[in-house]
Amino acid sequence: MEVNRRQFFKICGAGIGASSLAALGVAPEPAYADSIRHFKLANTREARNTCPYCSVGCGVILYSRGSGGKNVSQNIFHIEGDADHPVNRGTLCPKGAGLVDFIQSPSRLQYPQVREPGSNEWKRISWDDAFKRIARLVKDDRDANFIERNDSGDTVNRWLSTGFLAASASSNEAGYMTHKVVRSLGILGFDNQARV
Numbered sequence: 001m002e003v004n005r006r007q008f009f010k011i012c013g014a015g016i017g018a019s020s021l022a023a024l025g026v027a028p029e030p031a032y033a034d035s036i037r038h039f040k041l042a043n044t045r046e047a048r049n050t051c052p053y054c055s056v057g058c059g060v061i062l063y064s065r066g067s068g069g070k071n072v073s074q075n076i077f078h079i080e081g082d083a084d085h086p087v088n089r090g091t092l093c094p095k096g097a098g099l100v101d102f103i104q105s106p107s108r109l110q111y112p113q114v115r116e117p118g119s120n121e122w123k124r125i126s127w128d129d130a131f132k133r134i135a136r137l138v139k140d141d142r143d144a145n146f147i148e149r150n151d152s153g154d155t156v157n158r159w160l161s162t163g164f165l166a167a168s169a170s171s172n173e174a175g176y177m178t179h180k181v182v183r184s185l186g187i188l189g190f191d192n193q194a195r196v
């Protein structure tokens with residue numbers, strides 16, 4: 001860079017002024033390491049999952065705190081799109097981006113409940129009781145209503161009095177297995193948001 005005589009004196013004047021300000025104590029305060037905000041995802045546990053809202057099935061990463069040790073409960077505090085997921089490549093729509101509120105909602109259902117016939121109250125039951133109850137009711141209803149042949153004598157093997165709704169967040173493999181189980185029982189009323 002070429003500097004003429006006038007420019008040279010200007011540069012020298014600016015340098016002297018800056019060092020004088022520092023000498024007078026009006027220079028900026030030094031920054032200390034303890035004032036740095038730590039990266040919020042440091043020391044967290046990651047779990048990959050699928051957004052449960054719609055059939056697009058975007059991949060998400062759930063970040064939680066907690067060591068995972070006995071008597072330590074994990075707390076999911078941040079969710080973001082999974083950049084390695086082939087469906088969404090890290091993006092999420094506003095619904096998916098707000099998933100953490102759904103997880104932490106005080107009205108979120110976290111355990112099985114039953115409302116007995118004639119009752120207007122929901123009662124909490126254990127997972128074991130829920131599975132036993134579902135199995136019992138499925139068996140009883142299928143035994144009572146399974147149709148082997150139609151009026152013409154053709155084999156139809158259908159069960160029309162029970163339906164099945166499956167989750168949109170299922171993987172291809174889970175969806176395939178769900179389809180096989182439901183159809184093998186003879187259920188025709190079957191839907192899945194992901195259109196298995």
Ligand code: SF4
Nearest residue numbers: 051053054058093096
């Ligand atoms: S993030 Fe949005 S588009 Fe993706 S699965 Fe969830 S609701 Fe559907």
